[in-house]
Amino acid sequence: MTGPIERVVIAGGGSAGWMSAAALAHTLRGTNIAIDLVESDKIGTVGVGEATIPPIRIFNQMLGIDETEFVRATQGTFKLGIEFVGWGNREGRYFHPFGRHGDDFGPVPFHQQWLAARAAGEDSPLAAYSLATVAARQGRFAPPLMHAGRATVWSTFSHAYHFDASLYASFLRQRAEAQGVRRHEGQIADVRRDSQSGHVREIVLRDGRRLKGDLFLDCTGFRALLIGKVLQTPFEDWSHWLPCDRALAVPTNSTSPPVPYTRSTARRAGWQWRIPLQHRVGNGLVWCSAFLDEDAAREELSANLDAPMLAEPRLLRFTTGRRTDAWASNVVAIGLASGFLEPLESTSLHLVQTAITRLLSWFPGKDFNPLVRAEYNRLTAREWEAVRDLLIFHYTAARRTDTPFWQHCRTISLPDALANRIDLYRSSGRIMDRDGDVFGRDSWLAVMAGQGIDPLDRDRLADAVPAAERLKVLAAMREVIHTTAASMPSHAETLRGAFRSNGAAEPSS
Numbered sequence: 001m002t003g004p005i006e007r008v009v010i011a012g013g014g015s016a017g018w019m020s021a022a023a024l025a026h027t028l029r030g031t032n033i034a035i036d037l038v039e040s041d042k043i044g045t046v047g048v049g050e051a052t053i054p055p056i057r058i059f060n061q062m063l064g065i066d067e068t069e070f071v072r073a074t075q076g077t078f079k080l081g082i083e084f085v086g087w088g089n090r091e092g093r094y095f096h097p098f099g100r101h102g103d104d105f106g107p108v109p110f111h112q113q114w115l116a117a118r119a120a121g122e123d124s125p126l127a128a129y130s131l132a133t134v135a136a137r138q139g140r141f142a143p144p145l146m147h148a149g150r151a152t153v154w155s156t157f158s159h160a161y162h163f164d165a166s167l168y169a170s171f172l173r174q175r176a177e178a179q180g181v182r183r184h185e186g187q188i189a190d191v192r193r194d195s196q197s198g199h200v201r202e203i204v205l206r207d208g209r210r211l212k213g214d215l216f217l218d219c220t221g222f223r224a225l226l227i228g229k230v231l232q233t234p235f236e237d238w239s240h241w242l243p244c245d246r247a248l249a250v251p252t253n254s255t256s257p258p259v260p261y262t263r264s265t266a267r268r269a270g271w272q273w274r275i276p277l278q279h280r281v282g283n284g285l286v287w288c289s290a291f292l293d294e295d296a297a298r299e300e301l302s303a304n305l306d307a308p309m310l311a312e313p314r315l316l317r318f319t320t321g322r323r324t325d326a327w328a329s330n331v332v333a334i335g336l337a338s339g340f341l342e343p344l345e346s347t348s349l350h351l352v353q354t355a356i357t358r359l360l361s362w363f364p365g366k367d368f369n370p371l372v373r374a375e376y377n378r379l380t381a382r383e384w385e386a387v388r389d390l391l392i393f394h395y396t397a398a399r400r401t402d403t404p405f406w407q408h409c410r411t412i413s414l415p416d417a418l419a420n421r422i423d424l425y426r427s428s429g430r431i432m433d434r435d436g437d438v439f440g441r442d443s444w445l446a447v448m449a450g451q452g453i454d455p456l457d458r459d460r461l462a463d464a465v466p467a468a469e470r471l472k473v474l475a476a477m478r479e480v481i482h483t484t485a486a487s488m489p490s491h492a493e494t495l496r497g498a499f500r501s502n503g504a505a506e507p508s509s
Helices: 014-027 055-062 067-073 110-119 131-137 152-156 165-178 225-230 294-303 348-361 370-396 404-409 416-428 441-450 460-464 467-487 491-500
Strands: 007-011 034-039 077-079 081-085 093-097 160-162 182-185 188-193 200-205 210-212 215-218 235-237 246-252 262-267 270-276 281-287 314-317 321-323 331-333
Touching (some): 007 210, 014 055, 014 165, 014 348, 055 067, 055 160, 067 165, 077 491, 081 131, 093 131, 215 225, 225 331, 331 348, 370 416, 370 441, 416 441
Parallel strands (some): 007 215, 034 182, 081 262, 215 331
16 A cells, blocks of 8 residues: 555553654644544553653654753753773772763874873873763763863763653643644554554444544653564564563662662672652662572662652563564554563663654655665664673673672673674774764773773874873873862752742652
8 A cells, every 4th residue: 555654643651652652643634644643541551761861852852842841840860971880890889971071182092091191100090080080970961052162071972851751741641742743541452464464453342432544653662562472573572681570660769869870780680770860769680580589689679779668669571682673564663562671771762762753754645655664673683782792791891709699790701792892992992983983982982991901002193192192191181170060069059950940849859
């Protein structure tokens, strides 16, 4: 069948569903494409993806969302990166910042000058050259755009958010419905397909209502009702690389001003997250059930919380991996329906966002050109594999052997692309930049240095800069970063200022 899409049906709500609805409604306005979303209040959402990475700002800006309005509506806080505790070794900690380290000078990237200085005995840590890291550790934050043009150092970092995912879904729902999206309350009882093409043609609700569509988005979470149950799209299991398969999530009271970063702490069979919001703190334990039973996991989580729990921990069971095709027939899976990667690098909502924007870039007609679908799936696979590899690296590069789980992680065989990336850095200090990478050079540099990988050699072109000049430039960078971070307001002050400027009630601290 040829011609333009006339009806889009979104199966499922939550963050994935309402991000899809809001983006499609905003982008497709004026096309007369009808958008329907079906969800049931009786079906809960996972709702643990409360930490994000900087591209979420691009998504919000695409929808015309004001940052202050968004932070206020979602009880959000700002985020400059992720602190990893106990990953390099049991006591150590390092920071994965949103932004670059230093400025390039001479004929090589900045970090090669840093490596050259280290080889000559200069021992300043990589973190000293990251404004995001220094500011985060001091509990300070100011948006870069507030200081545009004031000094070049303000352009060296970015930021993301922590927020309540359910509030974000509600916020987007209001915007989507205002732009014509029709929400249908109800549970899906049946899915009917065209006898000739195999395309999904309509969703039947339990009360008999029918929703016909041309394009269907599967936002049904782990159930993967359309892409998995109906279309039987295979699932590619990655648990041999990423063995964790359980999570407990629980909110606690906020007992201190929120810090501008997420914390990930390695535990005996996995890791624990801490995500500070305005009104509470999100906590959770991700672990491998082969090495720790559920009761012991609950005890470990409870023993490592900063404040009393506000609810009983919620258990999630998962298998890490993805659908071999995120787009099959006339169904595109968004979010958990397309697969799952644990939120170690806060990519859950990012993968929702990129799936939506990629779909808009490759939006089909009723003929569902298989070449368009194939390219969408190729780009999706590349992105998921890029995130997967960084997660695998965290586990396999950890210098821990104190529990059976961490001993097992040392034996995991690496994907070839990841092994090559590590070997290149270890041998020469060079970092690969590959098409489709979610995390760039500075992210890989922060994690590799943080996990304790020391290159055996470096790029000798760094020696084109005289040693004395190199040390002078590096010292000046450290001083500018230190001074700039010290000039920033505290994170709590920035949040209070944002609320005052809108006449809203200020967040508690």
